[in-house]
Amino acid sequence: MHTIYYIFTVLGATWTTCAQGNFSAFGQSLHLTRPELSHLGRAYARASMDGDTLAVACLTAQAALGKVQVQTRPLNYTIIHENWSQTCWSEPYCVIQPRNASQVSISLRIIGFFSVQFAVRSGGHSPNPGWSSIGQQGLLLDLQRLNTVALSSDGTMASVGPGARWGDVYASLDSTKAIVAGGREPTIGVGGLVLGGGLSHVSNEFGLVADNVKRFEVSLANGSIVDASATSNTDLFWALKGGGPNFGIVTRYDLYTLPIYQLWVQINAYSVNQVPAVLAAYHTWQQGGVSDVKSNVELNIALDYVAVVFIYAEPSAQPPAAFAAFFNSTDVQPVQVALPGTNLTYHELDVILGSVMPVGPARTRIDADLTQAVYSFWREKALDAHNATGANQSFILQYVGPNLVQQGLNNGGNPLNIPTEAQQWWTTVADWTEAADDALVRSVSAETAAHWEELGAKRGSNLSFVFMNDASRDQDPLASYGAESLEKLRQVAARYDPGRVFQTLQHGGFLLDRAGRT
Numbered sequence: 001m002h003t004i005y006y007i008f009t010v011l012g013a014t015w016t017t018c019a020q021g022n023f024s025a026f027g028q029s030l031h032l033t034r035p036e037l038s039h040l041g042r043a044y045a046r047a048s049m050d051g052d053t054l055a056v057a058c059l060t061a062q063a064a065l066g067k068v069q070v071q072t073r074p075l076n077y078t079i080i081h082e083n084w085s086q087t088c089w090s091e092p093y094c095v096i097q098p099r100n101a102s103q104v105s106i107s108l109r110i111i112g113f114f115s116v117q118f119a120v121r122s123g124g125h126s127p128n129p130g131w132s133s134i135g136q137q138g139l140l141l142d143l144q145r146l147n148t149v150a151l152s153s154d155g156t157m158a159s160v161g162p163g164a165r166w167g168d169v170y171a172s173l174d175s176t177k178a179i180v181a182g183g184r185e186p187t188i189g190v191g192g193l194v195l196g197g198g199l200s201h202v203s204n205e206f207g208l209v210a211d212n213v214k215r216f217e218v219s220l221a222n223g224s225i226v227d228a229s230a231t232s233n234t235d236l237f238w239a240l241k242g243g244g245p246n247f248g249i250v251t252r253y254d255l256y257t258l259p260i261y262q263l264w265v266q267i268n269a270y271s272v273n274q275v276p277a278v279l280a281a282y283h284t285w286q287q288g289g290v291s292d293v294k295s296n297v298e299l300n301i302a303l304d305y306v307a308v309v310f311i312y313a314e315p316s317a318q319p320p321a322a323f324a325a326f327f328n329s330t331d332v333q334p335v336q337v338a339l340p341g342t343n344l345t346y347h348e349l350d351v352i353l354g355s356v357m358p359v360g361p362a363r364t365r366i367d368a369d370l371t372q373a374v375y376s377f378w379r380e381k382a383l384d385a386h387n388a389t390g391a392n393q394s395f396i397l398q399y400v401g402p403n404l405v406q407q408g409l410n411n412g413g414n415p416l417n418i419p420t421e422a423q424q425w426w427t428t429v430a431d432w433t434e435a436a437d438d439a440l441v442r443s444v445s446a447e448t449a450a451h452w453e454e455l456g457a458k459r460g461s462n463l464s465f466v467f468m469n470d471a472s473r474d475q476d477p478l479a480s481y482g483a484e485s486l487e488k489l490r491q492v493a494a495r496y497d498p499g500r501v502f503q504t505l506q507h508g509g510f511l512l513d514r515a516g517r518t
């Protein structure tokens with residue numbers, strides 16, 4: 001009896017000393033003071049036994065980065081609620097708001113050392129719970145202070161922080177008449193959009209936003225800060241152009257500026273009973289007008305109105321001929337011209353669009369009858385859901401053509417593997433108020449997506465690609481890139497994150513570990 005008790009005590013003591021010893025070396029590398037080392041080391045030794053290392057991780061971050069960068073309870077609720085969708089409101093154990101790449105690197109080393117769960121937020125514009133939010137089981141790395149926007153002296157490149165919002169990027173560049181390809185709503189954050197590929201108003205001409213990146217500065221899980229570009233860590237460069245949050249935290253994006261400044265824009269509103277005519281005109285544009293890659297038609301069909309934004313990547317005195325299907329047809333007449341044809345800067349357009357137009361996960365080749373059929377299917381379900389819950393939903397189509405894909409290839413390629421043929425991507429945005437209605441409202445989107453696929457398959461126009469930026473949590477965009485791409489992405493992740501921090505400790509997101517598994 002005595003002997004056994006004695007051995008247990010020795011093991012316990014050894015274990016405690018060992019935890020303190022391990023922390024001591026790590027803490028010294030963070031330049032903690034002697035009292036901090038000893039206090040946190042003891043707390044870690046105790047907490048490890050309780051399994052409560054998260055509290056010590058947060059305190060260590062506070063000691064290493066300063067209290068201004070790390071909030072523990074009580075948290076500032078503005079930060080918790082700083083996101084697009086209430087489905088993601090969640091209170092983390094603590095929030096780290098790094099100010100520069102080296103603070104991101106320190107945060108990642110702390111996360112790895114203590115092996116604690118985390119989520120990363122740039123703009124928080126994902127509606128998927130857990131993608132940029134986390135509850136009491138983890139810490140939130142909120143990048144909003146990494147928001148600088150700087151134009152290079154020769155004007156060919158803008159360096160942008162991951163936590164900047166696109167609205168601020170455009171506003172800041174506008175004064176120098178520079179623009180970059182970026183998100184289509186001002187509140188979207190830079191980081192999440194680029195890592196998912198990113199569609200801009202001018203993607204038909206210039207490709208995805210990710211394909212306009214010259215260089216990424218990345219903090220890896222082990223704290224190393226590296227560059228990824230066409231000449232440095234080229235495999236990582238390729239993977240970051242649409243491969244999601246699987247490789248590191250990008251702390252700076254160097255984006256090529258575009259050789260354009262003003263755009264021609266008109267916004268028309270149509271009545272819902274004109275939807276068949278609007279879809280027919282959209283189809284005609286896709287068959288012809290779109291060969292002028294400067295043209296873009298953004299279609300947003302809500303339950304009680306239709307908004308169509310016509311964008312031409314050049315100023316113009318008249319409606320460009322590319323839009324003839326809409327402007328020179330008696331079949332399709334707007335009930336209101338919400339914005340008559342105007343030359344606008346990218347920033348002015350961004351301000352006007354506000355929160356109108358997102359875009360979506362791919363489903364089909366261009367097929368006018370299919371679009372009409374799926375629209376009818378969706379509308380019936382969406383109206384039922386509206387009656388039951390008050391939810392508003394919209395039916396949104398995005399044209400994607402061969403030139404967009406070609407632009408990506410010209411800049412070294414990306415993992416997305418988008419088919420090189422004309423196609424349209426569908427997405428939906430739903431707004432509702434009661435959490436109890438989540439399942440019902442989501443079922444409309446899920447069933448509509450399934451219907452696209454089913455009817456599309458019957459008609460030979462089903463494509464497999466799913467666009468990450470607009471994918472729902474139950475979809476699998478990484479798997480849709482194809483087996484070869486997926487395997488290559490896994491190899492890149494294994495090379496840059498051998499400890500699998502981003503796969504095992506990251507709370508949500510389209511992670512490689514979860515891709516292709518169902």
Ligand SMILES: *[C@@H]1O[C@H](CO)[C@@H](O)[C@H](O)[C@H]1NC(C)=O
Pocket residue numbers: 015018019020022
């Ligand atoms: C201390 O570090 C060693 C080597 O990395 C590891 O095997 C051991 O489990 C660690 N002990 C504690 C208590 O963290």
Ligand SMILES: *[C@@H]1O[C@H](CO)[C@@H](O)[C@H](O)[C@H]1NC(C)=O
Pocket residue numbers: 076077078079
């Ligand atoms: C809470 O956070 C917001 C946004 O970051 C900031 O504007 C506000 O000043 C903060 N409030 C307090 C009490 O720190």
Ligand SMILES: *[C@@H]1O[C@H](CO)[C@@H](O)[C@H](O)[C@H]1NC(C)=O
Pocket residue numbers: 099100102103
């Ligand atoms: C990062 O920001 C912190 C806090 O402002 C500062 O002390 C540190 O010197 C900065 N590091 C670098 C590499 O700029």
Ligand SMILES: *[C@@H]1O[C@H](CO)[C@@H](O)[C@H](O)[C@H]1NC(C)=O
Pocket residue numbers: 315316317343
């Ligand atoms: C828009 O730009 C075109 C082409 O530069 C020009 O001819 C036209 O006058 C401009 N329209 C307005 C209202 O400034």
Ligand SMILES: *[C@@H]1O[C@H](CO)[C@@H](O)[C@H](O)[C@H]1NC(C)=O
Pocket residue numbers: 319320321322323324327328
């Ligand atoms: C509409 O038709 C008229 C007359 O043929 C032509 O001048 C005009 O350019 C056309 N507009 C568009 C947008 O194609």
Ligand SMILES: *[C@@H]1O[C@H](CO)[C@@H](O)[C@H](O)[C@H]1NC(C)=O
Pocket residue numbers: 380383384387
């Ligand atoms: C919605 O409810 C109204 C009133 O109860 C009813 O007239 C209408 O037919 C319903 N619409 C749908 C699509 O169920």
Ligand SMILES: *[C@@H]1O[C@H](CO)[C@@H](O)[C@H](O)[C@H]1NC(C)=O
Pocket residue numbers: 390391392431432433
């Ligand atoms: C749905 O739209 C109607 C009218 O446009 C609006 O009054 C209502 O607040 C919206 N409901 C939600 C949940 O957004």
Ligand SMILES: *[C@@H]1O[C@H](CO)[C@@H](O)[C@H](O)[C@H]1NC(C)=O
Pocket residue numbers: 453454457462463464
């Ligand atoms: C649609 O295409 C994808 C990829 O080719 C395939 O995985 C899926 O099963 C197809 N859907 C149907 C209903 O055939």
Ligand SMILES: *[C@@H]1O[C@H](CO)[C@@H](O)[C@H](O)[C@H]1NC(C)=O
Pocket residue numbers: 220222223224495496497498
């Ligand atoms: C961090 O990881 C990268 C990629 O695995 C590796 O090249 C680098 O040597 C590591 N740095 C340190 C300090 O271990």
Ligand SMILES: CC(=O)N[C@H]1CO[C@H](CO)[C@@H](O)[C@@H]1O
Pocket residue numbers: 078079081082083084085086
């Ligand atoms: C700080 C902030 O913007 N919070 C918003 C988070 O999202 C909800 C839902 O859209 C808004 O109501 C909050 O204002």
